[in-house]
Amino acid sequence: MGRLLSRYRSAPALLGPGDDAAMIAAPDGRFVISVDTLVEDQDFRVEWPSGVRTSGYDVGWKSAAQNLSDINAMGAIATAAVISLSLPRDTPLEWVEGVALGFSAALEQLGAGRCSIAGGDVGRSGEISITAAVTGHLSGAEPRVRSGARPHHVIAVCGHLGAAGAGLALLDQPASSGVSERPWSSDEQRCVDLQLRPEPPLREGPVAVVRRASSMMDISDGLLRDAGRIARASGVVMAIDSSALTFDLDVLRDAGERLEINPLNWTLTGGEGHALLATYASLEDVPSGWHAIGEVRAGQPQVLVDNHEPSALGFDHFSGV
Amino acid sequence: MGRLLSRYRSAPALLGPGDDAAMIAAPDGRFVISVDTLVEDQDFRVEWPSGVRTSGYDVGWKSAAQNLSDINAMGAIATAAVISLSLPRDTPLEWVEGVALGFSAALEQLGAGRCSIAGGDVGRSGEISITAAVTGHLSGAEPRVRSGARPHHVIAVCGHLGAAGAGLALLDQPASSGVSERPWSSDEQRCVDLQLRPEPPLREGPVAVVRRASSMMDISDGLLRDAGRIARASGVVMAIDSSALTFDLDVLRDAGERLEINPLNWTLTGGEGHALLATYASLEDVPSGWHAIGEVRAGQPQVLVDNHEPSALGFDHFSGV
Numbered sequence: 255m256g257r258l259l260s261r262y263r264s265a266p267a268l269l270g271p272g273d274d275a276a277m278i279a280a281p282d283g284r285f286v287i288s289v290d291t292l293v294e295d296q297d298f299r300v301e302w303p304s305g306v307r308t309s310g311y312d313v314g315w316k317s318a319a320q321n322l323s324d325i326n327a328m329g330a331i332a333t334a335a336v337i338s339l340s341l342p343r344d345t346p347l348e349w350v351e352g353v354a355l356g357f358s359a360a361l362e363q364l365g366a367g368r369c370s371i372a373g374g375d376v377g378r379s380g381e382i383s384i385t386a387a388v389t390g391h392l393s394g395a396e397p398r399v400r401s402g403a404r405p406h407h408v409i410a411v412c413g414h415l416g417a418a419g420a421g422l423a424l425l426d427q428p429a430s431s432g433v434s435e436r437p438w439s440s441d442e443q444r445c446v447d448l449q450l451r452p453e454p455p456l457r458e459g460p461v462a463v464v465r466r467a468s469s470m471m472d473i474s475d476g477l478l479r480d481a482g483r484i485a486r487a488s489g490v491v492m493a494i495d496s497s498a499l500t501f502d503l504d505v506l507r508d509a510g511e512r513l514e515i516n517p518l519n520w521t522l523t524g525g526e527g528h529a530l531l532a533t534y535a536s537l538e539d540v541p542s543g544w545h546a547i548g549e550v551r552a553g554q555p556q557v558l559v560d561n562h563e564p565s566a567l568g569f570d571h572f573s574g575v
Numbered sequence: 576m577g578r579l580l581s582r583y584r585s586a587p588a589l590l591g592p593g594d595d596a597a598m599i600a601a602p603d604g605r606f607v608i609s610v611d612t613l614v615e616d617q618d619f620r621v622e623w624p625s626g627v628r629t630s631g632y633d634v635g636w637k638s639a640a641q642n643l644s645d646i647n648a649m650g651a652i653a654t655a656a657v658i659s660l661s662l663p664r665d666t667p668l669e670w671v672e673g674v675a676l677g678f679s680a681a682l683e684q685l686g687a688g689r690c691s692i693a694g695g696d697v698g699r700s701g702e703i704s705i706t707a708a709v710t711g712h713l714s715g716a717e718p719r720v721r722s723g724a725r726p727h728h729v730i731a732v733c734g735h736l737g738a739a740g741a742g743l744a745l746l747d748q749p750a751s752s753g754v755s756e757r758p759w760s761s762d763e764q765r766c767v768d769l770q771l772r773p774e775p776p777l778r779e780g781p782v783a784v785v786r787r788a789s790s791m792m793d794i795s796d797g798l799l800r801d802a803g804r805i806a807r808a809s810g811v812v813m814a815i816d817s818s819a820l821t822f823d824l825d826v827l828r829d830a831g832e833r834l835e836i837n838p839l840n841w842t843l844t845g846g847e848g849h850a851l852l853a854t855y856a857s858l859e860d861v862p863s864g865w866h867a868i869g870e871v872r873a874g875q876p877q878v879l880v881d882n883h884e885p886s887a888l889g890f891d892h893f894s895g896v
Contacts, residue, residue, distance in 0.1 A: 277718050284598055287694070336708050
């Protein structure tokens with residue numbers, strides 16, 4: 255394990271790996287913590303039907319992105335990650351080293367350079383599995399939660415919407431099917447990349463705190479499903495305007511044409527993109543780089559798209575994603 | 576997940592489950608953190624060769640015990656646990672609920688009643704796997720590490736030594752072999768119980784801090800192997816006196832006779848008992864309830880038993896455990 259940990263590059267902890275636990279600073283006397291797991295054949299495939307292989311680097315990156323996104327969604331800055339890797343006996347060493355490199359690269363490139371890799375654990379298993387727990391600090395601010403959305407607040411998102419879902423659909427397309435004969439366009443490749451290595455906007459969680467976001471979460475299960483969680487936690491209607499969802503449609507167009515799917519399906523229901531979904535008291539509070547996509551209304555908790563229940567619009571086509 | 580989390584009983588967090596992360600207090604502005612995983616067929620068997628079945632309760636308890644022990648070994652008091660459970664589709668719901676009950680019971684009965692279950696994650700997998708990350712606080716004290724042992728310090732242990740290893744040997748004995756015909760004695764059953772549900776001395780880590788332990792760790796891979804880690808981290812000889820290791824031999828006797836093994840093998844090399852191993856400046860510093868088992872000497876890092884390298888004594892019989 256010592257050798258593998260040495261492959262991780264990260265900010266130093268107060269006490270790093272090498273003892274039974276590491277020690278991390280929590281300057282304001284509190285910290286946030288979350289945990290997430292990626293399992294082979296559930297959250298990724300070592301080899302996809304399309305023939306693409308998931309590298310250790312991809313899995314390390316995705317684990318970091320997914321976990322850091324949860325910390326970001328609270329409005330916090332990541333301080334530490336501990337990683338447990340379970341691997342079949344025949345996993346190549348370079349694949350395992352790739353996990354460390356990918357995790358470290360995500361920390362640096364996504365803007366979490368102050369997060370320490372504080373420890374880890376490698377064990378044997380029948381299938382590849384990686385669990386990371388990540389902590390963060392809020393510099394004295396209150397955490398953003400799901401229950402603070404109020405009528406007349408503006409709904410806004412920041413990050414990629416739909417591309418990771420389109421990427422999943424492309425990866426799942428069997429290489430032998432006629433649909434995959436043409437090579438992927440650069441937009442399609444970008445969608446695939448965002449499925450394999452998501453890019454949550456990690457600098458934006460703390461920005462949302464400064465702008466007093468009234469509720470926030472990350473979109474890991476799709477916009478409609480996650481907006482439903484804010485609706486229920488806050489006791490409000492989340493009314494989304496589909497004409498405001500065009501900002502990320504361009505990159506989905508080629509995949510939509512190839513697979514004969516309305517790209518808006520991915521925008522509304524595609525998961526794993528880890529965009530931020532938040533509500534703000536007014537349009538003026540929405541930070542630059544964010545997109546206002548609707549408004550909070552009083553009423554029985556539900557999500558509306560263009561004033562209709564999404565199911566009436568056929569947008570649940572991808573609800574199994 | 577909400578329903579499963581409701582089965583856990585624990586102290587409240589500053590902000591509990593239900594958002595993307597929970598928030599935990601770190602009153603002195605620092606926290607310790609560690610992570611550990613239990614995987615089916617690696618760390619436990621759903622059904623052992625002896626016919627014993629591991630319950631969800633056992634797995635939950637063992638995960639809590641193993642992880643809390645790491646926090647204890649730093650001298651800290653556990654503040655929070657986040658748990659990720661990966662389960663095959665056919666896992667019975669009562670087995671999963673048992674995990675929550677066992678985890679919660681271990682917190683309470685082992686003396687970690689101030690630890691919050693701060694969140695979790697349940698996903699699908701091909702085999703059962705549970706990862707917990709646990710945090711702790713030190714009330715301003717310095718963490719105990721492995722590198723502080725100095726010549727003339729006293730080596731001491733607290734907790735069960737060898738019973739979990741003997742229990743493993745009993746569980747691994749095929750029901751059909753002649754050796755298992757007699758039912759287990761109460762001592763043998765106790766060994767099996769300590770393998771399935773270890774009992775780390777969770778109140779003793781903080782006591783060791785008060786008594787200024789110069790180094791500390793928990794014994795998860797066996798006394799010899801873990802003492803070797805302190806020897807290397809501190810650059811010292813760990814000289815153990817086998818005549819001081821008799822305090823826990825009684826409970827091993829029946830298993831030793833049945834399996835025709837010198838019980839001292841389990842005491843020296845049995846893992847998963849999660850006793851504490853520490854060094855103290857003098858015999859007077861060793862807290863009551865602890866056992867002095869040897870002394871630290873200057874020299875090339877190694878472990879000696881009765882002034883010999885353990886391999887020369889045949890004690891590595893169980894080194895694969």
